[in-house]
Every structure is written in C-alpha cells, then in structure tokens.
Amino acid sequence: MPEQSVLNLFDPVPAHTSERLGNQRVRVAVLVSGNGSNLQSIIDHIEAGKLNASIACVISNREDAFALERAKKHQLPAFYLNHRSFPDRMSFDAAVLEIVREHAVELVVLAGFNRILSTVLLDAFPLAILNIHPALLPAFPGNQAQRLALQHGVKIAGCTVHFVDSGTDTGPIIAQAAVPVLDNDTEETLSRRILREEHRIYPGVLRLFTEGRIRVEGRRVFISPGEQDSNDFLECPRF
Ligand code: GRF
Numbered sequence: 656m657p658e659q660s661v662l663n664l665f666d667p668v669p670a671h672t673s674e675r676l677g678n679q680r681v682r683v684a685v686l687v688s689g690n691g692s693n694l695q696s697i698i699d700h701i702e703a704g705k706l707n708a709s710i711a712c713v714i715s716n717r718e719d720a721f722a723l724e725r726a727k728k729h730q731l732p733a734f735y736l737n738h739r740s741f742p743d744r745m746s747f748d749a750a751v752l753e754i755v756r757e758h759a760v761e762l763v764v765l766a767g768f769n770r771i772l773s774t775v776l777l778d779a780f781p782l783a784i785l786n787i788h789p790a791l792l793p794a795f796p797g798n799q800a801q802r803l804a805l806q807h808g809v810k811i812a813g814c815t816v817h818f819v820d821s822g823t824d825t826g827p828i829i830a831q832a833a834v835p836v837l838d839n840d841t842e843e844t845l846s847r848r849i850l851r852e853e854h855r856i857y858p859g860v861l862r863l864f865t866e867g868r869i870r871v872e873g874r875r876v877f878i879s880p881g882e883q884d885s886n887d888f889l890e891c892p893r894f
Contacts, residue, residue, distance in 0.1 A: 681865045682711040684760040686751070686768040691722025693766035693787060696854035697861065698729050706858055707865045711758035714751055716770055732758065738770060748775035755779075762864060765819060766857070769798070772819060782871055784819040785864070787857050789849045791815060791831055796824035801846045804836065812836050812845060814853045816860045818871070829869060829876045830856045835894045859888030 685694050694713065700706040713726035713733045726733035734754055741747035752775055755763065763776065765786040776784065790800035792815040795807075804812045813833040818826040832852035836845060863869050868879045878886065 678707070680707050680709040681762055681861075682758065682760050683708050683762045683764055683861070684755045684758065685710055685713045685722075685726075685764045685766050686770075687713060687715045687720055687722035687766050688717050688769040689720055689722060689767045691720065691725045691767065692850060693853055693857050694722050695725050697764070697766070697858055698725070698731075700858035700861075702729075706862050708762075708861055711760050712754055714754055716747075716768070722767070744771070744773045745775050748773045752776055752779055762861075763819075764857075764861065771823060772821070774821065777819065777821060782818055785829070785857075785860065786817055786819045786824065786826070787853050788815045788817065788824045789846065789853065790824075791833060792817060792824055792828060796822075801842050801849065805840060805842060805845060810836055812849060814849050814856065816856055818876075827871055827874050827876050829863075829878075830860050830889055832856050833891050833894075855888050 683697070685697065687694055697706070697708075698710065701708055701710065710731050713722065713731050715723050715733070715735050716738045718735050718737070723733050723735060736747065736750055738747045741750065747770070761783065763780050763784040765784065772784065788796070788800065790796070790804060791811070791813040794809070795803045801812065811833050813831055815824075815828055816830045817824065817828045820826040832855065834848045834852055862885070863878055863881075866881060868881055870877045870879065878889070880886075
C-alpha cells in the first residue's frame with residue numbers, strides 16, 4: 656500500500672457531501688465475488704421501495720459466484736470479468752470502469768468483492784465507492800475477520816460500512832453494527848450473526864447516500880438528520 660495515500664486520509668480535505676439533484680434513482684454498480692447475500696438485501700430493499708436506487712450492473716471476478724445467479728434472476732445486467740486474464744490490477748480495473756461508465760453508474764458498491772481497487776477506479780469515483788467488512792474496523796481488516804475475532808477472544812464483533820481508499824479496509828467509516836460473540840460460536844455461526852447486521856446497515860447506508868446525507872471531513876463521516884426513524888438502522892440491536 657503506498658504510504659502517501661494513507662497519509663492523505665489525515666490531511667485536511669474539503670468537506671464533501673453526497674448531494675443529489677432532483678429525485679432520480681441513484682444508479683449503482685455492485686461488485687461481487689461470492690454468494691451475494693448483501694447484493695440480495697440491496698435488491699430486496701429496492702424492490703420493496705425502501706431505497707431510491709437502481710442496480711445498473713453487477714460485476715463479478717468469479718464465474719461461479721452465486722451473486723451472478725441472483726442478478727440474472729432479477730434481470731439485472733450481470734458481467735463476469737476474470738481478473739487472471741488481465742496483465743495487472745490497473746488493466747482489470749480499467750475493464751470494470753468501462754462497464755461501469757457504459758451503465759452511467761454514480762455509486763460503486765463492493766459486496767463481498769475480493770479484489771483491492773487501484774487508482775483507476777478510486778480516482779474515477781472519489782468518495783463514491785463503498786465496502787462492507789465483517790468486523791468492527793479498525794480491528795481485523797483483510798480476510799478472515801471472523802476467524803481472527805474468535806482467535807483473539809473478543810466479546811463483541813460486528814460489521815462496518817466504509818468508503819474505499821487504496822488500503823485494505825482503511826477508508827472513512829460510515830456505519831457500524833455490533834453483535835455479541837457467544838461461548839459456543841464457530842466461525843460460521845458468528846459470520847451468520849454478523850451477516851444479519853450487514854443486510855440491515857448496508858441498504859441503510861445506501862439510503863443515506865441517495866438522500867445526500869453523508870458528509871466527510873478527513874477521516875470522519877457525519878450523517879445529517881433525516882425523516883423520523885430513518886436513522887433506526889444506525890442503532891445497535893440490544894444483546
Ligand atoms: C460479507 O461478510 C462481507 O462483509 C464481506 O464479504 C462477505 C460477502 O458476503 N466483505 P455475501 O457475498 O454478500 O453473502
């Protein structure tokens with residue numbers, strides 16, 4: 656990870672707000688590599704009329720990702736790009752960017768996408784790429800977050816939605832939800848408990864984005880007040 660880009664996060668940067676004009680649906684690209692349960696929760700929220708967004712395209716770097724089946728089932732434009740057939744990270748990202756541009760995407764959502772992004776995508780979508788991570792960042796970045804949480808014996812685990820920067824799960828944090836770690840937890844039971852929260856907070860954050868209520872100052876993210884109850888998802892369920 657280039658040192659400079661990490662340092663940049665701490666530099667004063669102009670406040671940025673996800674402002675939107677009018678009431679059009681925000682066009683979202685969802686990047687996936689696996690099961691796609693977060694993709695499904697976003698689809699469900701859109702179809703239930705709880706999210707003023709449309710999924711413009713779904714892109715997977717794995718041909719066998721079940722997320723692609725989910726996309727097809729809901730008649731969403733779905734693409735498979737094999738990262739191994741590109742000489743480097745930047746050329747793969749350029750191919751992703753081409754699809755994203757062709758679909759007039761405004762917000763890129765990583766949902767279980769197992770690739771680190773290069774400047775090609777990061778520069779094209781400043782503060783408009785989100786990720787969800789199954790840990791309370793900055794604890795346990797990278798893969799195996801749930802396994803590491805169990806190995807460290809933490810009592811509280813959870814998930815984090817954050818902006819994506821050039822590091823691994825290092826971008827400014829937008830929302831988090833906590834879950835207890837139980838004595839008899841396995842990686843699987845803990846992951847399931849965390850996923851339930853992911854499915855709640857990711858669409859919630861997308862909604863904030865569509866409503867232009869996310870403001871970023873350096874590393875800190877501020878949510879402006881919305882209608883009654885619209886911040887409910889930010890509150891942690893009681894253990
Ligand atoms: C989730 O745990 C997410 O936090 C992590 O990858 C997993 C993806 O799950 N980034 P799914 O493919 O959305 O079911």
